Amino acid sequence: MEHYVYVYIDPRNYEEFYYGKGKGSRKNAHLKSKTDTEKNKRIKAILNAGLEPIVRVVAKGLSEEQALLVEKTLLHKLGRSLTNISSGHFSKNFRPQNTLHIDIPGFDYQSGIYYYNVGQGPHRLWADYRKYGFVSAGQGKRWARAICRFNEGDIFVAHLKGKGYVGVGEIIKKARPIREVKIAGRALVSLPLQCRQMGDNIDSDEKCEYVALVRWNKSVAEKDAIKSRGFFTSTHVHATLKNQPKTRAYLEKAFKVSFSKLAL
Numbered sequence: 274m275e276h277y278v279y280v281y282i283d284p285r286n287y288e289e290f291y292y293g294k295g296k297g298s299r300k301n302a303h304l305k306s307k308t309d310t311e312k313n314k315r316i317k318a319i320l321n322a323g324l325e326p327i328v329r330v331v332a333k334g335l336s337e338e339q340a341l342l343v344e345k346t347l348l349h350k351l352g353r354s355l356t357n358i359s360s361g362h363f364s365k366n367f368r369p370q371n372t373l374h375i376d377i378p379g380f381d382y383q384s385g386i387y388y389y390n391v392g393q394g395p396h397r398l399w400a401d402y403r404k405y406g407f408v409s410a411g412q413g414k415r416w417a418r419a420i421c422r423f424n425e426g427d428i429f430v431a432h433l434k435g436k437g438y439v440g441v442g443e444i445i446k447k448a449r450p451i452r453e454v455k456i457a458g459r460a461l462v463s464l465p466l467q468c469r470q471m472g473d474n475i476d477s478d479e480k481c482e483y484v485a486l487v488r489w490n491k492s493v494a495e496k497d498a499i500k501s502r503g504f505f506t507s508t509h510v511h512a513t514l515k516n517q518p519k520t521r522a523y524l525e526k527a528f529k530v531s532f533s534k535l536a537l
Contacts, residue, residue, distance in 0.1 A: 275333065276340035278347065281312070282327035283319060290315050292331075292347045294340035300328050386521065386532050387429040388505065388512040391439070392416070396482055398468035399433055403440065403492045405456050405464060409448070410510045411482035412474065419510035420448045420483050428490075428536045430514070430524055432506055437498030441528050443535065446486035451475060454484045490535060491528040499527045 279300040281291035291312050293300065304326070306313050319326050332343050389408060391399050397409050408431065410420035423429065423444045431440040452475045454461040461484060462472040474480035493499070505512075505520040514521055521532055 276335045276337050277333040278331045278335070278340050278343045280329050280331050280347070281316070282329065283315065284324045284327050285319065285322060287327075289351060292344055292351075294335075294337075294344045300330065385424070385427050386514045386536060387423065387427055388507055388514055388517075389423075389429045389431050390507060390510050390512075391431055391433045392510065393433060395470050396468065396473060397471065398466070399431075399439060399495055401466045401468050401471075402431070402487070403489065403494070405461070405466075406487050406489060407454070407456065407461070407484050408442070408487055409451070409471070409482045409484045411451075412480055414479055416510055417448075417479075417481075417483045420485060422511045423448060423485055426536075428532060430528075431492075432501060433495060433498055434506075434508075436495055437501045438524060438527065439495065439498045440492035441490045441524070441530055441535070442487040442492070443490065444485050445488050448483040448485035450478060451482045451484050454486070456486070490530055499524075 276294055276296045277300075278292065278294045280289050281293075281303065282289050291303070293303075295302075303312065303316060306316075316326055331347065332340070335343065391397065391402070391408070392410060393399055396412055402408055408420070410416040425444055425447055427444045429442055429444065430438055431442065433439045451461060451471060456464065462475065471482055473482070504523055505514065505517045524530075525532060
């Protein structure tokens with residue numbers, strides 16, 4: 274038997290208050306339900322007023338999966354004005370309610386927006402990153418795993434501890450052991466790097482530096498770092514800025530960029 278999607282309408286104000294999917298006589302089953310839900314309270318109030326809910330089929334001739342998708346679309350459209358308890362199936366395919374005023378990764382742009390901690394020290398130097406177009410982390414499994422979480426196309430903001438934010442870049446090549454990395458046809462370790470110890474533990478997958486190639490959209494010298502006090506920072510190599518709208522807005526203004534455009 275084919276499925277359909279139905280709606281319950283309050284005849285007192287013609288407000289739609291419940292969507293469902295079913296087949297056969299499913300759409301009328303709620304009229305006899307005794308459960309203590311917002312939907313049934315609404316139906317009871319309508320009946321006590323000497324009226325009956327208006328029940329209408331919205332879409333018919335559907336497979337169950339199609340009916341679930343139509344139901345979810347309608348639930349999403351009216352959101353909290355409905356008495357449905359469940360948000361419906363396909364929830365991950367719809368943006369959260371009341372978020373049209375903000376950009377959401379995966380909906381308004383495809384790539385993630387992340388934070389990267391430069392971790393400047395004996396094995397890495399911001400000046401080299403900026404000049405040659407790469408970022409790195411390593412000298413241990415924990416840090417190697419962290420930088421390997423960056424994917425090609427990810428947009429990130431680089432932060433230098435004690436200094437501030439120093440660049441906005443895009444990952445163009447996922448991180449891999451430093452011995453495998455070439456820039457402009459030359460092995461990275463053969464370049465005249467200011468950091469002389471990047472090649473330490475080069476033959477060890479567990480202890481070597483891991484390097485991701487980067488296209489810098491905006492970058493500044495260490496002395497010109499943009500202050501970060503009061504905004505998001507982390508000691509982690511990799512962190513998301515998904516839930517940091519204040520910091521994202523500040524960085525967009527400071528670096529004169531649009532994350533949503535960069536991450537298309």
